[in-house]
Structures are given as C-alpha cells and as structure tokens.
Amino acid sequence: MTSISIPRDMLSNVPHDPIALARKHIILIIDVDEMRAQNLACLLTLAGLxxxxxxxxxxxFQRFLQESFMPGLILLGKQEEMTTPLFARFFQRLTQEFQRDTPILTLSKIQLQDGNLLLADKSASSTKHRVSQTHSEILKMIWxxxxxxxxxxxxAEHSLATDKxxxxxxxxxxxxTKRSASSHFRFQLKAAKQVIPTEQWELLLTDVGLxxxxxxxxxxxxxxxxxxxPEYTTCLNRAVMFSQxxxxxxxVYKWAKLVDAAILQKPAFIFMLQQIPKVLGQDRTxxxxxxxxxxxxxxxxxEDLADWKRLEDESFLFVFYSNLFIYGFMGANQPSCxxxxxTFERILEITKMQKRWQIRELECxxxxxxxxxxxxxxxxxx
Known part of the structure; x- marks a missing residue:
C-alpha cells in the first residue's frame, strides 16, 4: 500500500506512540468460553492494553512461536489447564525465554455482560459518561x-466540554441510544479490511473482541x-493500529480516509458543500x-450529538458528544480522534478551503x- 503523510496541522495532535501501553503490556487469554474471552478482550483493549x-x-503456544510476544500476564479460563503437560511445557518455554515466571490469573469466577468500560448512562449523568464499576474491579485485579x-x-471533574x-x-x-447503526459499522469493517493485512485480519479482530x-x-x-x-468502533480502531x-x-489515518467516504458519501451532502463557497465569504462559508x-x-x-460555536477571534469550536470513534476508550496520552x-480535512478539500483553515483537537x-x-x-x- 502507498504511504500517506499526515497533514502538517495534525502533527501537534499526534501522540508519539498511541499504542505504547499496549506494547508494554500484552495479556494472553486462554479460554474456551468465547463470549467471556471476547468481552474481556474488548475491555482490555478499551483500557489501552x-x-x-x-x-x-x-x-x-503456536501463536507464541509465530509472533514471539512476551505476555505480562496469562488469563486462564480453567484452573485445571495448568496441570496439563502441554501447558507445563509452554510455561517452561516462557520462563526460559524471558528469565522470569509469567503471572497467571484464572477467570472461573468472572463473567462479563459486555466489554464496555466507559459508557453513556443518562440515569447516572446527563452531561458526561461514567466508568463501569464492575469492569473497573476486573481491571484492578489485573493491575x-x-x-x-x-x-x-x-x-475528569472539570473539562472544557462540561465547564467552559x-x-x-x-x-x-x-x-x-445505546447502539449505533449497522450500516455505518459495516462500512468501517469494509474500510478496515482494506488496510489490515489479510493474514492478520482474523487474529486481530479476535484480539480486540470482534x-x-x-x-x-x-x-x-x-x-x-x-x-x-458503540465501543465496537473503538475496538476496530485499535485493531487497525495494531496491524501496523x-x-x-x-x-489509522489510512483507515480514517476510507471511513470518510461513508460519512461523506451522500451525493446531496457533497453537492451542498461544494455549492456553499460559491455564494458566501469565508466566515459565512x-x-x-x-x-x-x-x-x-x-x-x-x-439524536443531536454535535454542536458548534463561532468565537470572537473568528475561529470555530465543534463538539462531538458521546463521540463514536473513541467511545469507551480510556488512558490516551494525547488527543486521538x-x-x-x-473528516474535517476532507470537508475543507471539498469546499476548497484547506489553505484557509487549520483544524486541531483541543480536548479528547x-x-x-x-x-x-x-x-x-x-x-x-x-
């Protein structure tokens, strides 16, 4: 695939390494309970692991030999798995390879209804998301x-979005709404499959809970x-990052460019954007x-989950509430949307204003x- 450069005005928003925590902390799950394993994978992914x-x-064992990863922790579905000869051999190989014993936790008493960590719950707060206490306890056990x-x-007790x-x-x-549109997620999957190498596709989707x-x-x-x-979009976003x-x-920027096509795909919407600059000045445009x-x-x-405001300095603020593309994610070291x-860059291109405006994320x-x-x-x- 051809490389895509990141626009100059995005550079200040780009974390040095958005998967740094995930690189340092790989958690191996061995569990025949697929639903539990997938929900747990989603939870760990949303916690940055x-x-x-x-x-x-x-x-x-096979994946370890192929990928040579270093698990910081093994989560076992059944405790008796540790008594099998193959597990003993695998554990010995890990010990020899890394000169340390890998910690093991069993999952026998853990059940998860889903993998979401940070959710919109209007009964708890009408202005901000809340952290799942049940899933927090699972993370604390791992920590x-x-x-x-x-x-x-x-x-955050105080933030730009909730205070200023x-x-x-x-x-x-x-x-x-506790769910997002199937058509949008289908297009996100289609875009992801175009950027994630074929040999990694099934492994990575499984690893992030999808x-x-x-x-x-x-x-x-x-x-x-x-x-x-909605957290599925965030997990897919992470799978794209893990693929390279x-x-x-x-x-992820390659994926974003393809996802743009879904957001901006309606001909009437594009036509309307193209017509605006022909009749108005820059500010009105x-x-x-x-x-x-x-x-x-x-x-x-x-539902109304976006809003904007013009400021006195002639700049504009735009807010995404319950933002879909980072829904449920925690622990980012810099703005990551x-x-x-x-999408904003593409809109500026369509309206021929890319040289007139700069876009940055103020708060994530x-x-x-x-x-x-x-x-x-x-x-x-x-």
Missing amino acids: RAIVTTTTYQA RVLPSAQIPLQV LPEMGLFPRVAK AQYCKERNWPSSADEYIIP PAEPIQQ MREVLKTFTNELHEERR YVWLA SGQTYTGHCVFQLTPVRS
Whole structure:
C-alpha cells in the first residue's frame, strides 16, 4: 500500500506512540468460553492494553512461536489447564525465554455482560459518561499483578466540554441510544479490511473482541438498524493500529480516509458543500459548512450529538458528544480522534478551503473520559 503523510496541522495532535501501553503490556487469554474471552478482550483493549486471545494452550503456544510476544500476564479460563503437560511445557518455554515466571490469573469466577468500560448512562449523568464499576474491579485485579498497566479510572471533574463550553451555549449531553447503526459499522469493517493485512485480519479482530465479524458473511446488514454497541468502533480502531505497530498513526489515518467516504458519501451532502463557497465569504462559508455537517451527523445518529460555536477571534469550536470513534476508550496520552481530523480535512478539500483553515483537537474523551471531544477550526492569517 502507498504511504500517506499526515497533514502538517495534525502533527501537534499526534501522540508519539498511541499504542505504547499496549506494547508494554500484552495479556494472553486462554479460554474456551468465547463470549467471556471476547468481552474481556474488548475491555482490555478499551483500557489501552493488548490482548492475545486463544481458546487452547496449543493455540497459545503456536501463536507464541509465530509472533514471539512476551505476555505480562496469562488469563486462564480453567484452573485445571495448568496441570496439563502441554501447558507445563509452554510455561517452561516462557520462563526460559524471558528469565522470569509469567503471572497467571484464572477467570472461573468472572463473567462479563459486555466489554464496555466507559459508557453513556443518562440515569447516572446527563452531561458526561461514567466508568463501569464492575469492569473497573476486573481491571484492578489485573493491575495488582501488572501495576505499570494502571490508568486513572476517574472521569475528569472539570473539562472544557462540561465547564467552559456551557458558558458559550454549548451544553453537554450523552447519547440516549445505546447502539449505533449497522450500516455505518459495516462500512468501517469494509474500510478496515482494506488496510489490515489479510493474514492478520482474523487474529486481530479476535484480539480486540470482534471475533464475530471475522467472516464477511457475519457482518451487520447495510440497513440502518441500530444494533451495534458503540465501543465496537473503538475496538476496530485499535485493531487497525495494531496491524501496523511500526506506524500506527499512518495506518489509522489510512483507515480514517476510507471511513470518510461513508460519512461523506451522500451525493446531496457533497453537492451542498461544494455549492456553499460559491455564494458566501469565508466566515459565512464556514458557518454553513458546520451547519450542514452537524445536520448530517444528527441524521446519522438519530439524536443531536454535535454542536458548534463561532468565537470572537473568528475561529470555530465543534463538539462531538458521546463521540463514536473513541467511545469507551480510556488512558490516551494525547488527543486521538484521527477519523474526525481526517473528516474535517476532507470537508475543507471539498469546499476548497484547506489553505484557509487549520483544524486541531483541543480536548479528547480518551483523556477526560467525559465522552466528548472538542475541535477548533482557526482561520489562517496571511
């Protein structure tokens, strides 16, 4: 695949290594209970870690020989698995390879309804997301063994989205709908399959908790059925990053460019964007562009989860509430919403304004855990 350079105005938003924690902390899951293993893989992924999911010791041993990963912890579905000759041989190989014993935890008493860590729950808060207490306890159990994998579990008490923006008339809200559209997720899967190498596809989707979508015949329909847990998009985002660990940002940006086609695919929407600059000045053009984009987002998610405001310095703020592309994720070291950055860039290209405006993410839910992400579009001064 051809390389894609990251736009200059995005460089300040790019973390040095968005999968740094995952590189350091690989957790091997050996569990025949597929639902539990997949929910756990999703949870670990949303906590910034890297899961390797297998059903048997043989499969785990085989992947170790092929990929040569260093597990910081083994999660076993059944304690009796440790008594098998093959597991003893595998464990001995790990000990010889890394000159240390790998910690083991059993999962016999753990059951998860899903893998979400940070969720919109209007009954708990109408302005910000909340952390799942049940899933927090599972993470704390893991962190007792791997303390360096720990991330904060508290939603920010103060943030731009919840404190300052309401003073400007941008009031925070959380998603009422607990599911996202199947058609959108299908397109995200299609885009991901174009950038993730074929030999990694099934392994990576399984490792992030999306094993049910390994086969295209099991993908959700192209109809607008709201049945997809929103955190699945975030897990898919991480799978894309894991597929090119040497250049995770470049890889996710390739995916973002393809996902853009889904967001901006309606001919009427593109036509409207193209017509705006022909009749208005720069400031009015941006107002109309953001208004059009906001209406499109509201239609896609079936509720008002985006808003914008013009500031006195002639820049614009744009807010995504219960942001879909980082939904549930915690522990980011810098703003990480590459898909929306790519989308804004594409909109500026369509409207022929890419040289007139700069876009950056001011605040990311991956850091604050509020669920909301704030962007600023600033006019380029000549």
